[in-house]
Every structure is written in structure tokens, then in C-alpha cells.
Amino acid sequence: MARHGYTYSAGKLIKHGLTRGDWPRMWRRPEARSSYDVVIVGGGLHGLATAYYLAADHGMTNIAVLDKGYLGGGGSGRNTAIVRSNYLTPEGVAFYDRSLALYNSMTQELNLNVMFSRRGHLTLAHTDSALRTMHWRAEVNKLQGIDSSVIDPQEVKKEAPSLDISADTRYPILGALFHPPGGIVRHDAVVWGYARAADHLGVHMLQETEVLDILCEGGEGPDGKGTGGRVTGVRTNRGDISAPAVVNCTAGWASLISNMAGVPLPITTHPLQAAVTEPCKVFLPTVVVSGSLHVYVSQTDRGELVFGASVDPVGTYRVNGTLEFTEELAGHVLELMPGISKMRLMRQWSGLCDMTPDYSPVMGTTQVDGYFVDVGWGTYGFKAGPVAGETMAETIATGRDADLIAPFTINRFTEGDLVGEKGAAAVGH
């Protein structure tokens, strides 16, 4: 396992603890080269995982990952880290399930404890129509070998005893979709693990390097951009870098980058807010999602309750918290778990989400040669990071869209072949 340089182990922990010796830096701060084989824009999980798999699986190491801020400063450092594969479409299920498999072996593969906890995932149904969608999802899931089934309120109570399952509430719990392999992961560790491993394989991570333009030639639009064109490099705040392949992994900022290549995207950017309580004794064993109440909750290993919701309705690049969110969240959570009314919220934050019309990503090759997209991750892209990295690396190395992402290319919008995941992804990220 020479994939990660300095090996972390219990022995090293004791040694560093006793000697108080510094740990080696997880990645370098290299000087930029004037050209790379691949330039990846965006140093979140998706950009870093793509770089790692290009190096590890395809032997391509002359790669730079550019971020205007710091690694993991976007959605990758702000999400609520829910991982699951009980989606609605066969294409979605196959894709996300591969990601779950990669999460399962990640701690060993990256030699960094990502604290993946497969604690089970409950999606509550409060209406007959929601219950019907749960049955539909369960059958699609089972056909593809995913552990997923509909359970009744008594079984729900067994999985999460703090839930109020009485029939006289405003939104009674009629049942739930139960997905035992779902869970949560430590999001920062995942980002750092990929960054460390990619650095060790020779990838350059260039932080505080903002892409200002994508350089193209031969396209039908202005400056050789757009359909039929070819990528030649990027312009940054630190100068030009030439590259025959440029990958857009900028999530909430995806449209701004893509417009620079003359490739419009079916995306609008919306903030998604989350909040966390003070820590308390662990009482909530599973992840609980309620689509009708627009809320989900899990408890971290430290005992804090982490809450999330659906995106703010107004598209904007401004990330600030709103009182509407906190009020609605508190009301809805107490509807589900009246017992926690005395707990205090500690923090509330927000991140940008790149929403698509069908709640599926936009991935792979585009109408501009050498310009690749891995965007449209909305509120569900963290769980997809590993498989997105793996399949994007294959796509870039071979020049052909990997099988698992073929349904998600930008062509589906011109062909009218959308992959509707709204029923499985609008609230439960």
C-alpha cells in the first residue's frame, strides 16, 4: 500500500503522542507548472477523487487540481454526510451503490479513518402517496440487490425509539422506507484522504488559484468557444496554464465555469442550510428523513444532532442563514421528536447547491473537445464523490463516457431523456 506515503497506524499515534513530534503535512503546496495533462477546476471531493483515480487507476499523474479557496471549502466541507443508495431510477441505484461500495473500503484504501457508520437510513411516509413512492423505491432497489424495504410504524419505533408514532399528530407516521446499509461518514476525512493520496501519487493541488477563463479554439462561439471547439487551457489569477483536458468539478459555481467554455448548463444555484445542536447522550441510532416535513436528522458520534432541509427556494450565490429556515426546522423536528424540545442549536450554516431539473447530475464529455463536466450534484453529491471520481477518471483517460454515467451526460437534455430522481432526492440527500 504505497498509495498514501506516511502510513497512519496505532503505533504512530502512540509514538507521536509520547514524543509530541509533528505529523508530516498531508499534502504539499507545489509551484504551478505551465502545463498539465489534465486541469481539474474545483478542489472539493469530486475534483480530488477524480485526480486520485486518474493517478491510481490510469497512471496519469501530470494533473493539477485548482481551487479558488482551500480544499474542501465548498459543499464538501458543509454537507451533512449522508450516504445511501436507495434511489428511484435503476440508473441512479446502480451508480450510487457503487459509491457505497467504495465508501466501505475507503478507510483501508486511503489509510485514513473516514468513520463510515452504516447505521441504517429511514425515510418516513406521512401520506398514502408517500407510502406508494416508498413501495416503488423498495421494489426498484430489491431488483438491483439493494437492501431496502417498507416497514410499519411499530418497526419504525424499534429502529428509532425517539420518534412519535402516535396517530393523532399533525403528520402521522404511516411507515418508512428502511435502508440498513445507509449511514453517515466523516466528510472532512474523506476530502483529506483523497487529497493526501493524490498528492502522494504526484498530483498538484493548487489552492487560492481561481479560474477566470477557459481557453478554447475552433468552436462556433466567440473566442473559439462552444460547440465544435477544443480546450487549450485555463486563465487563472496566477497566470495561464495549458492543458488538453479541463474538468469542471465546481458544484455550486458550475454554471460560471461552464459558460467560460461556451457550454450552457441546465443548472440553477440554490443555498442549502443545515444546523447542529449541542451534544447529548447518543439516543438516535439511524438517519431519519421526512420528505413531507422537509427535514432530516442524524446524531454524530460526538452526540450532536445534525439537521438539514430542502434548498432555499430563491436561487442565489449568497450563503447566509435565514430565520425562516430555523423556525421551520425546529417546528418540524419537534413534530417528529417532541422529546428534544429543550435542546439548543449551536450553529447554522449554508452551502451552494447546483440544482438540475431532474435531480440527477450532468457528467462526462461535452460538445467541446477536452472539456468535461462533473456537476449538477445538488444536495446529494457527497455520497457520489467516490464513484464520480472513478467514472470521470475512466472517461477522461479513455475519452469515452464510462458505462455507469452514460445516462447522465448533457445530451439527455437535448434528447429529452431525463433521469427523474426527484422522488428520492428532493429532501433526503
Place this chain on the structure above:
Amino acid sequence: MIVVNCPHCGPRNSSDLRPCGEVTSRPDPATASLSEWRTYLYMRENPSGWVTEAWYCRSGCRRYFTIERNTATNETRRSEAS
């Protein structure tokens, strides 16, 4: 809170209204090619800065109007009945 000025009802919290997204120009359905139509349906500029967008005054006059909003700051200007 994002304040949006309805030309008929005056300034309101955006949660009283329904955002309908950026205003795009609709091609003639009789002559548009499939790809022009799909571009109109799905592709968005999604800029960080000033954009003209449509709103529906859901709990007020129940009329549509357009307004310019800066998506980086959420300032608004030039509200117009449509």
C-alpha cells in the same frame, strides 16, 4: 430575508412570492428546432450578478411581474408588471 418589490403590492418578503426563475426568450414553437426548444426549456445562464427574473405574487395580487436581482448580493431594482 430577501425583499422583493411587487409593482402592485409593494415590498414583500420573498417567501410571500413564488420565484419563477430567469426570463429567457421563448422561440416560436412553430419553427423552433428541437434543440432550440430544449435549450429554452432547460439551459440557464445562472450568473453571479444582475439577472432579470419572473416572480408570481402568490399571496398578494396573484399577478406575474419581472424584477432585476443581483444574485451575489440579493439587492433588487426595476420591478415591472408583466
